[in-house]
Amino acid sequence: MDKDDFLKHLGHNIKTLRESKGISQQKLAADCNFEKSNMSRIEAGNTNPTIYTLYKIALAMDVEIHELLK
Amino acid sequence: MDKDDFLKHLGHNIKTLRESKGISQQKLAADCNFEKSNMSRIEAGNTNPTIYTLYKIALAMDVEIHELLK
DNA sequence: AATACAGTTATCAAATATGATAACCATTAT
DNA sequence: ATAATGGTTATCATATTTGATAACTGTATT
Numbered sequence: 001m002d003k004d005d006f007l008k009h010l011g012h013n014i015k016t017l018r019e020s021k022g023i024s025q026q027k028l029a030a031d032c033n034f035e036k037s038n039m040s041r042i043e044a045g046n047t048n049p050t051i052y053t054l055y056k057i058a059l060a061m062d063v064e065i066h067e068l069l070k
Numbered sequence: 071m072d073k074d075d076f077l078k079h080l081g082h083n084i085k086t087l088r089e090s091k092g093i094s095q096q097k098l099a100a101d102c103n104f105e106k107s108n109m110s111r112i113e114a115g116n117t118n119p120t121i122y123t124l125y126k127i128a129l130a131m132d133v134e135i136h137e138l139l140k
Numbered sequence: 141a142a143t144a145c146a147g148t149t150a151t152c153a154a155a156t157a158t159g160a161t162a163a164c165c166a167t168t169a170t
Numbered sequence: 171a172t173a174a175t176g177g178t179t180a181t182c183a184t185a186t187t188t189g190a191t192a193a194c195t196g197t198a199t200t
Contacts, residue, residue: 003122010121024146035189040148047187048120050157051080051139052073066136069121094176105159110178117157120187 008045014057014068015043021061031060078115084127084138085113091131101130 001009018028029039033056041047042057051065058065071079088098099109103126111117112127121135128135 001125006122006125026146035191036147037149037190038188041187044148046149048122050118050120050187051124052076052118053188054121055071055076064136065139066134069135096176105161106177107160107179108158111157114178116179120157123157 003048004045007048010069011043011045013070017061017063017067018043023061028057028060032056073118074115077118080139081113081115083140087131087133087137088113093131098127098130102126 015025018025023031025039025043026036028034029036032039032053034053038047042049042053054065054068058068085095088095093101095109095113096106098104099106102109102123104123108117112119112123124135124138128138131137
């Protein structure tokens with residue numbers, strides 16, 4: 001899988017999971033101590049986040065990182 | 071878990087897995103199309119790799135990313 | 141109308157990951 | 171001795187992520 005596809009898929013997955021937990025993007029960003037614009041970028045697949053960033057997202061949603069990678 | 075601990079743990083895990091597959095750090099780096107110095111940095115937990123970097127490592131070792139995160 | 145909420149995108153600065161290269165160390169083999 | 175293998179670290183340049191800020195869109199509410 002190329003990078004663009006991979007990141008788009010990841011972003012979509014994060015978004016779906018967030019929505020399934022009924023959390024807004026802004027709320028999640030705040031919970032992760034993130035800029036909301038960065039959360040928007042990640043969910044859109046427009047950036048290649050670091051693993052620690054994903055760890056923070058997973059923590060904030062109370063899931064394991066691998067759930068973000070499905 | 072703070073960032074330093076997280077990355078050290080990840081690095082150790084990657085190293086352990088690589089060794090269990092009998093691959094040298096240099097070989098794995100080459101398989102990932104990486105600089106070997108970067109592989110050394112990652113395994114030492116001295117850098118916070120991007121998710122796509124980890125994807126490449128997982129691919130090269132024929133495992134899922136989450137195996138790297140145990 | 142104004143305000144609030146939710147999300148998106150742009151711009152730029154700061155921080156940092158990765159690439160490239162080199163030097164070093166240790167061990168083993170020739 | 172040299173050469174090969176395996177790994178580590180430093181330095182610097184390049185590429186990219188994240189932070190900060192602002193502006194925009196759309197929808198809903200007051």
